[in-house]
Amino acid sequence: MTAPPLLTIDKLSLDFDTRSGTVKALEDIDLTLNKGEILGIVGESGSGKSVLSFAIMGLLDEAAKLRADKISFGGMALNAKSVAEMRGRELSMIFQSPRTALNPIRKVGKQIEDVLVRHAPLPRKAAKSAAIAALRQVRIPDPERRYNAYPFELSGGMCQRVMIAMALACDPTLLIADEPTTGLDVTTQAVVMDLIRDIAAERNMAVILITHDLALAGEYCDRVAVMHAGHIVEVAPAAQVAQNALRHPYARRLFAATPAASAELEDLAAIPGSLPDLRGTLPACRYMARCEIARPDCAQAPLPAHDISPSHLVRCRYCP
Amino acid sequence: MTPLLQATALRKLYPVKQGWSRAQLHAVDDVDLTLAPGECLGLVGESGCGKSTLARLIARLIAPSDGGIRFDGQEIAETDLRTFARSPERAQIQVVFQDPHESLNPGFTAMRIVSDHIRSLIPGLTPIQVTARAEAAFEDVGLPLSLARRYPHQLSGGQKARVGIARAIAVEPKLLILDEPTSALDVSVQAVILKLLGVLRAKRGISYIFVSHDLEVIRLICDRVAVMYLGKIVECAPTAQLFAHPAHPYTRALIAGSPDPARRGLKTERLQGSATSPINPDPNRCRFAGRCPLTAPECTAQMPQLRAVGPDQSAACHFAQSAPAKTES
Incomplete structure (x- = not known):
């Protein structure tokens, strides 16, 4: 080493x-x-x-x-x-039980955007495309559509991918x-x-x-x-x-x-x-x-x- | 040998609303199942595949939409649920529920949880007989009687799991349905409970239906395994055969998915996407089509039926190959 x-x-x-x-x-x-x-x-x-x-x-x-x-x-x-x-x-973290870690009344794309705006920091306008790119990176099919999904509309595995996308958003x-x-x-x-x-x-x-x-x-x-x-x-x-x-x-x-x-x-x-x-x-x-x-x-x-x-x-x- | 349990064309449909129209969710669809006396059958599949619903149908906790259940020579599917709850067969089929923290009455001591159950299912016992039976059950599950006076919140997870098992075996059932009995427990506690279940089975000669999503647990405890996918049994085989020569692509994906330190660094083909909707599924289409690596035109034109592919092995896939005959050295 x-x-x-x-x-x-x-x-x-x-x-x-x-x-x-x-x-x-x-x-x-x-x-x-x-x-x-x-x-x-x-x-x-x-x-x-x-x-x-x-x-x-x-x-x-x-x-x-x-x-x-x-x-x-x-x-x-x-x-x-x-x-x-x-x-x-x-430093970033993924928590157990993605369903409780995500905000249930905010679109998943917006939640990733929030992270980018707070930490990157990116202006709101640029954040949307970055959020979609983050969703694509965790291999969520059809990320443009999933951007508008609420956590309850996604399966457990999909929610966990959103969590991962969020954790990885700022590299x-x-x-x-x-x-x-x-x-x-x-x-x-x-x-x-x-x-x-x-x-x-x-x-x-x-x-x-x-x-x-x-x-x-x-x-x-x-x-x-x-x-x-x-x-x-x-x-x-x-x-x-x-x-x-x-x-x-x-x-x-x-x-x-x-x-x-x-x-x-x-x-x-x-x-x-x-x-x-x-x-x-x-x-x-x-x-x-x-x-x-x-x-x-x-x-x-x-x-x-x-x-x-x-x-x-x-x-x-x-x-x- | 006459089977202890025989389910034929068992079906459970739940009505759901889809917009303005009514639709049906096919939770369990046309399932045939047999269980020999003393046998342990594993039911595996992803969450939402209907394995718990099937277990509950067999336990007569919910009424089937269609189909028959023959238990110990008697047709029990026709009986109304309320009548069944008071019939002698109720004590013969017992269930151990998933979460020991949630399935025990918090206001009762462990002793009362078990003895109340005995009293309600076996009428005519004197209080002394009830206590004796409860104590025997506690002894069989290895729970000291000093702990039986405690309330659930004063017990550890493993002890609560034991109380749940004691409650079920105290009425001397012939069939024990275990619905993910260890999924809420730590590995070391899980090991204790699995070994206990093995001992109990040998000692009391109870048949088990073991529902789990963990193939490794199933491999250790079951004689035969039925794999479910979206309400259908897609493969059924003796445990050793299933793990050595899985015939259905879904079974292969399940086996490849369970973690194995020996596969370090290897790239494995994974199942992508998620299951299609169980609401009004196309009756002429294989439920696994689209997610399956083998999907071909006939898979969306005709639903594959469960057919024999080996001595005791059956699979519901157009491309299931006959496994090589079992040659045990």
């Missing part, structure tokens, strides 16, 4: 103060992302994958206490002010896609994911794909980060997923629980236990209570970082 990474996160931690105590939502997150790279962040619900993307985008609630040694994007430090400048332009260098295909049919999911992958390749755009589906991340990403209870427990090249070469006990369990990875029902194995309560004191390794190879010293800080290869990092003391 010669070029400096596009996004660097060093030791990011995030706490939420609540009435019942401090929730340690993220701890000790290190992450780098190169230009044009597709990184998958995989984990169960509650693992912190969405809140991490909100932290990058600066979309956190007031109750959030964010600490980090360094968050830099394209050579600039990301803070509340700079992220607000970049959001919608260099971002980083796109965060938060479960972009949840709720879509498999055939539509495949089309939407192909589209994201192809556009990323065309524009050399980096993508963070947040998903609970390890098989999906394995197919479309370059690298995969597995999260558990606010920690990134493993970062590996995505090819390792298909080869079942993930090392962390949680990542291996997550893979074994994926129907696509099992030949028969007997091979399917659930992950014992459940996510720990993120309030109060936690052992250094938050997977310890569920782990089959845990030893008493797993509770002791710091959480070890174990390099298998320069691009493969595991945060476990005892995994093979």
Whole structure:
């Protein structure tokens, strides 16, 4: 790797103060992302994958206490002010459930135009043709006609394409896609994911794909980060997923629980236990209570970082 | 072997208004289906293909527009829905609904949810017998009795799914209809529930109709799969055969669409566009025509009928090739 990474996160931690105590939502997150790279962040619900993307985008609630040694994007430090400048332009996001993320009473074309007028910025008149071009780019058939459609007139897959068109309208260098295909049919999911992958390749755009589906991340990403209870427990090249070469006990369990990875029902194995309560004191390794190879010293800080290869990092003391 | 369930020419049409004229939405159109005792049949298809409607028709939650359902030797499609709800067959066909968060009464404890169900479907049981049955059901689904006193909001997603299954099996049904039972759950919880369903089936000898849009889940749990497209069954085959030699182009597209890390970086031919409208479809045109990569003139001139293409395999396509005979090593 010669070029400096596009996004660097060093030791990011995030706490939420609540009435019942401090929730340690993220701890000790290190992450780098190169230009044009597709990184998958995989984990169960509650693992912190969405809140991490909100932290990058600066979309956190007031109750959030964010600490980090360094968050830099394209050579600039990301803070509340700079992220607000970049959001919608260099940084863009696609949300889960396109139907609720789109304004139901505004034509989809107008909604894309609004983004262009606000962020590009383009004058209203020029924005219309740019919006139609954006719709054409996400391969929506007959974009001139769809420009005038309301979200309820479009199918789920079509709405998601409108969301993608909106996110891509200002040519971002980083796109965060938060479960972009949840709720879509498999055939539509495949089309939407192909589209994201192809556009990323065309524009050399980096993508963070947040998903609970390890098989999906394995197919479309370059690298995969597995999260558990606010920690990134493993970062590996995505090819390792298909080869079942993930090392962390949680990542291996997550893979074994994926129907696509099992030949028969007997091979399917659930992950014992459940996510720990993120309030109060936690052992250094938050997977310890569920782990089959845990030893008493797993509770002791710091959480070890174990390099298998320069691009493969595991945060476990005892995994093979 | 006499089938447990036999549906013939089952049809459900919903009247809709199209401008000033009346039209009909063909949710389920002329479906034949059989299910052997103890068998697990998977129903797959995109959203809106009618798989849930078909499941509800078989469960007698909605009345068919046309067609017959023979269950355990009896014709049940003729029975009026209200009469059926009080008939002994009601307990024989049970449904586990899609979203465990939405399908449990929030004002009842888990125990009451299950025991109320037993009381209303099996009259004449003493309170002690009802409790005993409910406790047996909780034990079978692996839910500790201490949790049975809780309300749904105090249970996790996986525990709620177990309550939904306990409710259905507590009345000892012969047929369990599972309508996307794991789609709202995390993968690890899904794995637990799928394994539980496998164990329950072996232990209680229940037949399953498993509705899902997830082919990988279907592959693990079902013996036979019926693929639906716009209200029609387009292919039906034993699971291994369907995945090894899909005969219908839509089945092939479904299989190619499910994510697979082994296909990294490969360009796959995808289905473009969306399904045509199910409102007043042209009876002489294949429903998949236009979206299908094989579309030819005969596809828009004549509707392909479901025909045998292999030993147990049937497909509704003019171009379905007979699959090579199954040679298991």
